[in-house]
Amino acid sequence: MKSGFALTICMLLSLLDVVKGATTANTSVPFTYNETNFLLHGKPFQILAGQMDPQRIPQQYWRDRLQKVRAMGLNSISSYIFWDLLEPTEGNWDFSGMNNVAQYFKIAQEEGLKVLLRPGSYICGEHTWGGFPAWLSEVPGMVVRSNNEPFLNVTKSYITRLANELKPLLVTNGGPIVLVQVENEYGSYGSDKQYTSTLRDMWKEAGFNVPLYTTDGDGISYLEGGMIENVLAETDGGGGNVEGAFVTRQNYLANTTSSGPFIDAEYYTTWLDLWGSPHQTMDANGAKTVMGDMDWLIKNGSSFSLYMVHGGTNFGFSAGADWSTVLTPVTSRQVIYYPLDREMTIFSDQFQFQL
Template identity: 40%
Template sequence: MRKIKYLFILMLFVFAGNIQAQKLQHTFALADSVFLLDGKPFQMISGEMHYPRIPREAWRARMKMAKAMGLNTIGTYVFWNLHEPQKGKFDFQGNNDIAEFVKIAKEEGLWVILRPSPYVCAEWEFGGYPYWLQNEKGLVVRSKEAQYLKEYETYIKEVGKKLAPLQINHGGNILMVQIENEYGSYGSDKDYLAINQKMFKDAGFDGLLYTCDPAPDLVKGHLPGLLPAVNGLDNPKKVKQLIRENHNGKGPFYIAEWYPAWFDWWGTKHHTVPAEQYAGHLDSVLAAGISINMYMFHGGTTRAFMNGANYKDDTPYEPQVSSYDYDAPLDEAGNATPKFMAFREVIEKHLAPGVKLPAVPAAKPAMAIPAIKLNHAAPLLQNLPVAISNKTPLTFEDLQQDYGYVLYRTKIKGSRKGQLLIKGLRDYAVIMVNGKTVGTLDRRLKQDSMNVTLPAGTVTLDILVENLGRINFGKYLLDNKKGITGSVSFNQAEIKGWQMYKLPFAAVNQVKFGGVAKASGVPMLQKGTFSLNTVKDTYFDMSNWGKGVVWINGHNLGRYWRVGPQQTLYVPAEWLKKGINEVVVFDLLKSQSTLTAVDKPILDKLNN
């Protein structure tokens, strides 16, 4: 019996040893000039793509495209406002299952660079911060303020539970983890950066950590002792010089964000950059042995209300469009572009002898859909929830509302003409008098007032306000509340006594639809169904509509706005089904009776 006992214990030790060996099957380290994977020089050829901007059902297909272009690594942010949408309520399910995203990458033979900083920028709502941080008294983001650090720590530990076990030093495929994000463009507090580092380690991120900053800000944003990476610089000599100056004269050399194109915002032209302008830069960087992460390799779509905005003192408010096509090597639908093929050709030149790239998968088929009749309607003003009353207007944050719309209603004396002034409008308002639209105000255009004629009697004044996206970059991160953030006056007399109706539109399955709408030019929800014998990608053409949001089979596809440049909304085949499909459109300005879909996107058409 004693021999059996000893044999059993020995077997347990062997079994445990095998498990440990499997966990430590790879190593990743820094040498003086290169990264070392299993002790051998390794050059990361990485591309950024974000799990929430791609349907979960398509993650693997996008990764196969990454391999086909020659990438060996992908980079992604982790988005706090997705994973903790309300304080203390975490969500890592469905399209938010970042751990599954990383695991699929491993199955497809890809390494991962993880960027889980609470701040991501990324043309994303509030730069990734959850809206409710603004309700925490005294909280100051990106600082040593105690309340912020407490919420930060809670969040990063939850992320660590999901992702720390997937680091390469634990048998996973995460090579490196980035702390903070372009902090040098915001501040220079090294103590704050050190707190970041400690929080990451306490959360289980015990592998290689690094920082990334634009070249002019790298000195301010780098924490000594960590690898500094540079964004937006691709001159090999300058990259090496800058990193050596901030890393004890050593490398490795990593361009954490290399921009082969750019993003779009409403009312400005679509941004494109020819591949030939960047192929040579990529060639020189790879020839110099520098590792690189393309931002973006594949942008995808910023769906629902998750786009961010830019704002500076000398520029107008600039909310970003829903399409995150980015003129990237992989287009919004995940198909190879001429840029993809040009970059693939460059990468092939730098592969080890005998290494061949997989064939490029065929483009996904796309289809047009004939006119879809929207034969059910729900006028917004007839589908309001229970009101919240207050003497003065309340912000979205006051109402505990994250995104979407709020309707502000009051009663005022009629038989007058005058100026309606909304102080602190954020960001777009439809003004209605007795249920009829009389005008709009647009923060982009610095509009906050309009002349209004009030009919006789007591008048119902409605102001429907849309959150067009919180600022995601710069000092105004601390000034990001939405709705009516000041007062409303008529002829310089402040209006008191408001009812507010919360319209977050997290879903539309509770809306009560009736028959075909007779009215037009007022905010309206419309619904229709259509049948498919086969499913393919398609694009809803919204160019004849006004401004609003579209849902397909319950999925929010994002915003449209006639001003452009984006005129279509991408509909992934993965979200369509054979048989009956349901579409819902919410338009603030100009409803239509039919909706059509085309087989190509329209991303470059501006309207006045």
């Protein structure tokens, strides 16, 4: 099984040079996109990413984990930023240790990885209150994820402070950050375009002069709610339906200002463990599904981010929870997604092309 999977991946990756055909004359913009391709220094760039969050990994292990991601053949990482850990009390910022996110992205660049930044301010991510600091609940009149003045004021403060740390690491300044996500799967929550367009403008005004994007579920209602004018709209999913997600997205976004190259922004390699749930694993059929999806994505010149490539740990009481009729907390990230060593076993060491 392993050797067959490895051979398939080798064959798929060998197609990348075929997919990367065209170039563009405009090489003055470090990273941009057209209808079909992301463009890095004017040349088509297929994003092969994995999700890994610095604030879930002790700082001394960052380089080791990033080296393993690169050894898989991936050329990018996507990472959430947890606002609540950076500003645990209002106005008191902590960028030390696992919160030194700028250092994490510097190491990623040193290891040959581009970065898809997912800073929220709401990030979900199986993290408590989606990354919002607890003190937001004590602000008079606060309504999160809305066009609410108290919320927008503190969000702007967060974006401005994050810009101080990360602007030097944008690809436009010679850094690794090529894309910045606005909000997270907002179409599953609401459809307030005034709110989301205000967020878009905040990121731009703070100096994040790289392409912005949104990520939503692959249904039309999710895209309708989450897409923002002049922001690239992407979807997430997995489990054998990436082609369907692609078709849904392409048909809906045609002739809009949110169309562009397709990236499965959260390709689910397996699923999370909830308190009391069976432990999630991948069997042979699951591995075949992943292989089939990777086959389709790579052959069609599409991009993806494996969610997760390495889960890390929800330290303390930072794990989120699901709720339907009962509250079911998420367990430690070490056991809810395939840890990186098992991803390495599945993908073996066959992602060895210079991408």
